[in-house]
Amino acid sequence: MESNTGNGWETVGGEYFDAADVYEQELRTVFARSWQFIGHESMVQQPGDFVSLPMGNDAIVLWRDGASGKARAYLNKCRHRGNKLCLHDRGKANSFTCSFHGWTYGTGGQLTGVPREKEAYRVPLDRDRLGLVEVPRVEAVGGMLFGNWDPAAPALREYLGEAAPLLERYVDNAGLGGLQFLPQPQKYIMPVNWKLLAENFAGDDYHFKVTHASVISLMKQNPAAALSHGLQKERRFTVATNFGTGAAHGFLELKVGPEAYEEDLAKADKLGPEAVEWVRHRHQVISDGEDDLAYAFHAGNVFPNLALIGISSALYASGFLLWIPRGPHETEIVQWAAVDRDAPDVVKRRAVMVLKDRQAAAGMVAPDDHENFERIAANVRGTVSRTVPFDYSMAAGIAEQFPDPDDADYAARWAQRGLGTLFPQVSEANQREFYRTWDSYLRGGASGAAPVTSEPHRRGQT
Numbered sequence: 001m002e003s004n005t006g007n008g009w010e011t012v013g014g015e016y017f018d019a020a021d022v023y024e025q026e027l028r029t030v031f032a033r034s035w036q037f038i039g040h041e042s043m044v045q046q047p048g049d050f051v052s053l054p055m056g057n058d059a060i061v062l063w064r065d066g067a068s069g070k071a072r073a074y075l076n077k078c079r080h081r082g083n084k085l086c087l088h089d090r091g092k093a094n095s096f097t098c099s100f101h102g103w104t105y106g107t108g109g110q111l112t113g114v115p116r117e118k119e120a121y122r123v124p125l126d127r128d129r130l131g132l133v134e135v136p137r138v139e140a141v142g143g144m145l146f147g148n149w150d151p152a153a154p155a156l157r158e159y160l161g162e163a164a165p166l167l168e169r170y171v172d173n174a175g176l177g178g179l180q181f182l183p184q185p186q187k188y189i190m191p192v193n194w195k196l197l198a199e200n201f202a203g204d205d206y207h208f209k210v211t212h213a214s215v216i217s218l219m220k221q222n223p224a225a226a227l228s229h230g231l232q233k234e235r236r237f238t239v240a241t242n243f244g245t246g247a248a249h250g251f252l253e254l255k256v257g258p259e260a261y262e263e264d265l266a267k268a269d270k271l272g273p274e275a276v277e278w279v280r281h282r283h284q285v286i287s288d289g290e291d292d293l294a295y296a297f298h299a300g301n302v303f304p305n306l307a308l309i310g311i312s313s314a315l316y317a318s319g320f321l322l323w324i325p326r327g328p329h330e331t332e333i334v335q336w337a338a339v340d341r342d343a344p345d346v347v348k349r350r351a352v353m354v355l356k357d358r359q360a361a362a363g364m365v366a367p368d369d370h371e372n373f374e375r376i377a378a379n380v381r382g383t384v385s386r387t388v389p390f391d392y393s394m395a396a397g398i399a400e401q402f403p404d405p406d407d408a409d410y411a412a413r414w415a416q417r418g419l420g421t422l423f424p425q426v427s428e429a430n431q432r433e434f435y436r437t438w439d440s441y442l443r444g445g446a447s448g449a450a451p452v453t454s455e456p457h458r459r460g461q462t
């Protein structure tokens with residue numbers, strides 16, 4: 001195999017995590033043109049159901065249209081004087097009425113009501129011109145809904161590429177009833193540029209044993225409550241999807257071998273026979289007769305800003321984390337918990353508790369990351385400090401080589417399944433891929449599939 005993991009992103013300038021002009025450029029190029037997670041079908045099942053969320057730094061409302069039955073996404077902005085229209089995180093409404101002058105809109109986005117219209121406007125108001133601004137593309141893979149402002153963007157499935165079957169098999173598996181989301185997400189702020197969070201979930205298994213040493217120490221003291229991360233012997237990989245070609249979506253800690261399954265069975269045993277039966281059933285559905293297929297990956301990042309965690313275990317709820325850019329040094333996190341709909345309640349309850357214990361604002365894991373990120377954000381503000389690049393050179397050029405021939409053999413078989421490219425567990429290939437994709441958007445690539453460049457983007461270039 002030709003080595004192409006040294007793709008020009010072995011270093012990334014510190015100013016990319018600090019400069020206001022880079023941040024503004026990202027909003028215009030990355031966030032206004034890539035596919036972003038905007039919710040799940042189950043959140044807006046009935047006509048009138050809505051959830052309000054951001055796409056990039058724009059507030060939108062995802063709303064089930066009563067007439068077409070479609071889930072549609074609109075800017076959460078009244079067309080009169082720009083007031084925020086929907087003031088709730090979620091709910092059900094056949095119309096929204098603006099709190100400023102009272103314009104009213106229906107689920108199809110149409111302007112349906114204008115107070116004192118005849119008296120105030122005297123000639124008929126062109127209501128068609130003043131409907132809600134709609135996100136032109138909303139598509140789903142599994143039940144996961146993504147929106148895109150770019151009418152010319154490739155189809156979602158094409159954009160996800162090799163990530164699509166991974167998401168359908170491991171994250172939102174129809175054979176397990178699909179996902180059921182807890183109604184209210186957690187929201188919190190990380191004082192750092194959004195890219196450091198995204199690349200962390202896409203590729204950084206390297207930090208876990210150091211940053212989260214206290215968690216590992218706790219697990220060792222209490223094996224019954226242990227999270228398997230870093231403590232087991234099964235084969236583990238990092239997965240790059242669309243490697244070197246399209247939009248790069250990275251997945252961490254792909255577990256291959258019986259250990260993760262056996263660990264789930266042992267934990268389920270303490271919850272009772274119903275839980276054990278579920279763990280068996282789930283494994284059967286996911287592996288789909290392919291005996292050597294991995295149990296699941298633990299975390300990942302769908303470019304640009306949807307991260308996943310807890311996918312590796314039947315007893316760990318799936319965390320969906322949106323990285324909302326709020327400035328060069330601030331990222332708002334909207335974090336949902338989801339469980340397999342068909343799982344028994346005893347499993348659902350345990351799974352949600354485990355996610356909240358770990359990856360949450362007051363969990364055992366996220367605050368460790370928070371502290372490092374806060375210090376990094378302070379450092380990239382320094383006049384000299386911001387000129388010193390970050391290093392992503394780990395095993396560049398040889399990242400795809402496996403010292404163990406059995407691993408190499410497995411990686412080759414995995415690639416044949418069209419599920420991405422495997423790398424050793426500790427690798428920075430996915431971070432380099434993340435910046436390759438980011439760069440192609442900054443240069444104006446419509447799909448993230450712009451040609452791979454060997455010359456990294458420099459500020460001021462377009």
Ligand code: FES
Pocket residue numbers: 078079080081082083098099100101102103
């Ligand atoms: S701003 Fe909404 S009605 Fe005036």
Ligand SMILES: [Fe+2]
Pocket residue numbers: 207208211212365369
């Ligand atoms: Fe971490």
